[in-house]
Amino acid sequence: MPELPEVQTVVATLAPRIVTRRIGRVELLRDDIVHPCGFDLAKALRSKTVQSVSRRGKRIVITLVGDEQFYVHLGMTGRLTIDPPSAQIIKHTHLILHFDGFDVRFRDPRRFGGVWWLGQQSADAGMGPEPLDLRPAELHRRLAKTTRAVKNALLDQRLVAGLGNIYVDEALHAAHIHPLTPADQLSADAVGRLSRAIKATLRRAIRHRGSTLRDYLDADGAAGGFQRLHRVYDRAGHPCHRCNTPIERFVLGGRSTHFCPNCQPADRRPRRRVSRRRTRA
DNA sequence: GTCCATGTTCTTTA
DNA sequence: CTAAAGAACATGGA
Numbered sequence: 001m002p003e004l005p006e007v008q009t010v011v012a013t014l015a016p017r018i019v020t021r022r023i024g025r026v027e028l029l030r031d032d033i034v035h036p037c038g039f040d041l042a043k044a045l046r047s048k049t050v051q052s053v054s055r056r057g058k059r060i061v062i063t064l065v066g067d068e069q070f071y072v073h074l075g076m077t078g079r080l081t082i083d084p085p086s087a088q089i090i091k092h093t094h095l096i097l098h099f100d101g102f103d104v105r106f107r108d109p110r111r112f113g114g115v116w117w118l119g120q121q122s123a124d125a126g127m128g129p130e131p132l133d134l135r136p137a138e139l140h141r142r143l144a145k146t147t148r149a150v151k152n153a154l155l156d157q158r159l160v161a162g163l164g165n166i167y168v169d170e171a172l173h174a175a176h177i178h179p180l181t182p183a184d185q186l187s188a189d190a191v192g193r194l195s196r197a198i199k200a201t202l203r204r205a206i207r208h209r210g211s212t213l214r215d216y217l218d219a220d221g222a223a224g225g226f227q228r229l230h231r232v233y234d235r236a237g238h239p240c241h242r243c244n245t246p247i248e249r250f251v252l253g254g255r256s257t258h259f260c261p262n263c264q265p266a267d268r269r270p271r272r273r274v275s276r277r278r279t280r281a
Numbered sequence: 282g283t284c285c286a287t288g289t290t291c292t293t294t295a
Numbered sequence: 296c297t298a299a300a301g302a303a304c305a306t307g308g309a
Binding site for chain 1: 285286287288289
Binding site: 076077092109110111112146147148152214215253254 | 301305307
């Protein structure tokens with residue numbers, strides 16, 4: 001479930017615990033989560049000290065003293081948590097890094113996530129720019145290269161890195177853009193709104209420590225709070241907070257897509273706005 | 282049993 | 296050849 005705000009929150013909770021700390025024993029309980037396949041991760045990490053923890057797109061990048069690095073991708077259900085060494089090892093725990101006094105454990109039931117050893121390589125390969133420092137003109141240039149629906153284009157990590165199903169739906173609503181709009185047909189004005197909407201949505205989500213719908217927890221085991229502020233995601237049939245029109249849901253590229261038919265019209269220009277922002281609680 | 286899920290990548294189709 | 300659409304991956308919860 002983790003998109004940029006959730007990954008950022010994991011990095012923020014993990015970094016202060018492990019930076020400058022030394023990894024002791026490494027337990028790899030399931031070796032097919034390691035890439036490249038067959039790489040001896042335990043050997044590479046044992047007795048190494050963590051220099052930094054950062055984020056690139058949805059990747060959690062851990063750099064060791066000596067500048068070798070690896071990244072963890074949480075996939076759909078992955079968690080990277082700090083646990084007491086005495087904690088029971090629950091099902092689907094695939095990797096344990098033993099530090100002095102605590103463990104860092106990677107658990108991922110669906111195993112869409114994993115650990116990628118980079119060595120001296122950068123974590124940038126195949127990644128688009130970071131959305132939080134992407135200029136509108138650059139976003140416009142990138143969107144203009146594809147006829148795909150803007151929602152599909154924004155989910156493409158090579159076009160821009162870090163957005164997923166939740167935040168694309170939320171940002172398109174904030175920008176008043178229909179998800180099926182061909183990416184290359186967006187006006188400069190629309191891309192300007194989209195650029196601001198993406199940044200504002202991500203910043204708010206980070207401030208609220210991400211969204212927990214089902215599986216996501218940060219490194220301290222804490223859930224996010226942004227799901228309570230979603231305007232469209234998982235709100236099909238509920239009134240739009242801006243205009244009270246029921247939010248609609250359809251499937252696009254195998255992903256559920258949520259939008260307000262009044263605020264995000266397919267063709268026509270203007271829209272109605274109702275003064276009331278919220279229905280009673 | 283059925284459907285659905287915060288992601289990515291491979292395969293198929295146009 | 297390229298771009299876009301679909302299927303596949305694996306598990307669990309409603």
